[in-house]
Amino acid sequence: MLEVEIRKRRGDLRLDVAFSSPTPGVTCLFGASGAGKTTVIAALAGLLRPDAGRIVLAGRVLFDSAAGIALPPERRRLGYVFQDARLFPHLSVEANLRYGWRRVAGQERRIGFDEVVGLLGIASLMRHRPTHLSGGERQRVAIGRALLAQPRLLLMDEPLASLDADRKAELLRYLERLRDELRLPIVYVTHATAEMMRLADTLVLLEAGRVAATGALAEVTARPDLPRTLARQLAGSVWRATVVRHDEARRLSVLAAAGVELLTPRVAAAAGSALRLRIRARDVILGLERPQGLSLHNVLPATVAAIHAEADGMAQVQLAVGEGRLLALITTDAVARLALAPGRPVFALLKSMSVDLGEVLGEAE
Amino acid sequence: MSLWLAAEEWQAVGLSLGVAARSVAVSLLPAVAVAWLLARRRFRGRLLLDALVHLPLVLPPVLIGWALLVLFGMRGPLGGPLHDWFGLRLVFSTEGAALATAVMSFPLIVRSVRLGLEAVDPRLEEAARTLGAGPFDRFLSITLPLMSPGILAGAVTAFAAGLGEFGAVITFASNIPGETQTLPLAIYSATQTPGGELTAARLAGVSFALAISGLLLGEWIARRKGRLLGRP
Numbered sequence: 001m002l003e004v005e006i007r008k009r010r011g012d013l014r015l016d017v018a019f020s021s022p023t024p025g026v027t028c029l030f031g032a033s034g035a036g037k038t039t040v041i042a043a044l045a046g047l048l049r050p051d052a053g054r055i056v057l058a059g060r061v062l063f064d065s066a067a068g069i070a071l072p073p074e075r076r077r078l079g080y081v082f083q084d085a086r087l088f089p090h091l092s093v094e095a096n097l098r099y100g101w102r103r104v105a106g107q108e109r110r111i112g113f114d115e116v117v118g119l120l121g122i123a124s125l126m127r128h129r130p131t132h133l134s135g136g137e138r139q140r141v142a143i144g145r146a147l148l149a150q151p152r153l154l155l156m157d158e159p160l161a162s163l164d165a166d167r168k169a170e171l172l173r174y175l176e177r178l179r180d181e182l183r184l185p186i187v188y189v190t191h192a193t194a195e196m197m198r199l200a201d202t203l204v205l206l207e208a209g210r211v212a213a214t215g216a217l218a219e220v221t222a223r224p225d226l227p228r229t230l231a232r233q234l235a236g237s238v239w240r241a242t243v244v245r246h247d248e249a250r251r252l253s254v255l256a257a258a259g260v261e262l263l264t265p266r267v268a269a270a271a272g273s274a275l276r277l278r279i280r281a282r283d284v285i286l287g288l289e290r291p292q293g294l295s296l297h298n299v300l301p302a303t304v305a306a307i308h309a310e311a312d313g314m315a316q317v318q319l320a321v322g323e324g325r326l327l328a329l330i331t332t333d334a335v336a337r338l339a340l341a342p343g344r345p346v347f348a349l350l351k352s353m354s355v356d357l358g359e360v361l362g363e364a365e
Numbered sequence: 366m367s368l369w370l371a372a373e374e375w376q377a378v379g380l381s382l383g384v385a386a387r388s389v390a391v392s393l394l395p396a397v398a399v400a401w402l403l404a405r406r407r408f409r410g411r412l413l414l415d416a417l418v419h420l421p422l423v424l425p426p427v428l429i430g431w432a433l434l435v436l437f438g439m440r441g442p443l444g445g446p447l448h449d450w451f452g453l454r455l456v457f458s459t460e461g462a463a464l465a466t467a468v469m470s471f472p473l474i475v476r477s478v479r480l481g482l483e484a485v486d487p488r489l490e491e492a493a494r495t496l497g498a499g500p501f502d503r504f505l506s507i508t509l510p511l512m513s514p515g516i517l518a519g520a521v522t523a524f525a526a527g528l529g530e531f532g533a534v535i536t537f538a539s540n541i542p543g544e545t546q547t548l549p550l551a552i553y554s555a556t557q558t559p560g561g562e563l564t565a566a567r568l569a570g571v572s573f574a575l576a577i578s579g580l581l582l583g584e585w586i587a588r589r590k591g592r593l594l595g596r597p
Binding site for chain 2: 045046047072073074075076077078079080082084086088089090099100103104145146149
């Protein structure tokens with residue numbers, strides 16, 4: 001369990017943040033730039049001292065202003081992957097990796113050197129200088145260096161921000177392996193929705209120095225009362241799905257989720273694999289009758305559960321679909337034209353393309 | 366008439382090298398400490414310390430020599446105890462010439478070390494902290510190696526400048542052949558001696574060669590180390 005309560009005034013930012021998240025697990029700090037994400041993570045690391053508050057990781061007090069406790073960063077044992085890698089330029093890649101490793105007693109080294117080097121695919125870089133590495137290589141070395149210091153929690157500050165799309169995808173796969181294979185709690189700062197959706201177990205939405213919403217990913221994103229700016233970006237439904245079968249002739253896959261079947265473009269995972277998928281509220285179309293002659297694949301019978309109209313002419317419609325919930329974002333005009341009201345049966349229409357496939361949760365043999 | 370150096374001229378060259386080397390050895394550690402204070406610490410009296418360190422650059426060297434005489438003379442507040450307790454006599458001695466040279470070149474080293482230190486990204490030290498390195502540990506493992514081009518360049522520049530220190534040395538340590546008569550003092554003596562023009566010219570040539578090689582060496586070290594540290 002990570003418990004955080006921080007108050008800090010820093011320039012224009014007045015940070016007042018409290019959240020807790022289960023460990024192990026990935027906690028995403030999500031918000032626009034200037035929302036205070038980096039300040040929170042720097043306070044966790046001990047590089048920045050809050051004016052008041054308390055930080056406790058798995059029962060160990062790292063900071064407590066009331067009790068006068070403030071462990072210096074070097075005694076917190078938290079790995080920090082900076083946005084800009086911050087490798088030591090005068091040391092080889094190997095010496096960088098061993099920097100924290102050498103400062104930990106032998107019996108405390110749970111995470112093995114070769115294991116990390118293999119996981120991150122950096123064995124061939126050992127003798128290079130950091131200046132001769134590409135951005136993606138540098139970031140992987142930085143992750144390795146932080147991991148080998150045997151951290152109790154890994155802090156990652158937009159570790160993928162400086163990378164191109166291919167490198168991002170590659171590193172995201174590494175991060176998923178870290179989380180799953182090393183069972184290491186991670187606090188991950190990002191303003192990229194895709195990264196957050198893919199990695200987060202717990203979500204902390206920050207807005208202007210405050211927690212706008214926090215909780216498990218699926219719960220938070222389905223909440224209708226999210227601040228509007230975030231809601232438009234985020235609102236959606238996160239479902240756990242299983243690959244039922246592949247239709248090779250049509251190059252489609254059939255997934256089962258929330259008690260219904262969905263057709264998506266062919267997924268890479270084998271039949272039987274579990275996946276996380278996300279349906280953005282703005283991609284859901286509602287109809288009163290089962291439509292004919294449309295290109296879309298997924299027509300899901302649903303019941304309207306609740307409608308939240310907003311001042312700007314948009315409405316969030318909560319639907320019960322099978323055993324799950326689905327959020328749709330439509331105009332209030334559409335609500336009126338279709339005479340939508342709680343209890344009314346409708347059809348939720350989904351393009352197969354608009355089902356975002358998240359991480360593979362478990363691969364079938 | 367020879368273009369080659371005579372024995373006593375070689376002595377002056379050797380003495381100069383020795384005095385300059387000792388002056389650097391004496392001032393290097395304090396210079397690193399002072400540069401660190403000036404670059405990294407905010408305290409009352411920082412500006413005063415900064416001014417004090419730079420005084421030898423703007424004061425007449427003779428004045429520095431005189432101040433050293435007052436402080437380190439046989440009956441001076443520092444010179445007396447040094448002589449009584451340690452048997453160390455600084456006035457009119459090679460050690461005294463080295464001290465006068467060290468004081469004169471101190472600001473050069475401090476400036477260079479400070480530039481080297483200011484080029485060290487403090488965020489790298491933060492990274493070292495998160496990896497478990499305490500204050501002294503990260504100074505030795507991160508800060509010192511990264512600022513080493515500044516330290517080396519400062520040492521070499523101070524050494525080259527120290528070879529030519531005149532005013533403070535002649536005032537404090539006097540002009541004793543084989544003891545305190547360094548290159549510039551020997552050149553000065555030669556110009557005061559009838560028929561000493563050729564000696565002066567030969568010694569001037571040596572001075573020039575030493576100074577140029579010192580500066581080039583300093584530049585070369587800074588570049589080489591800079592490359593090792595990943596700077597363009």
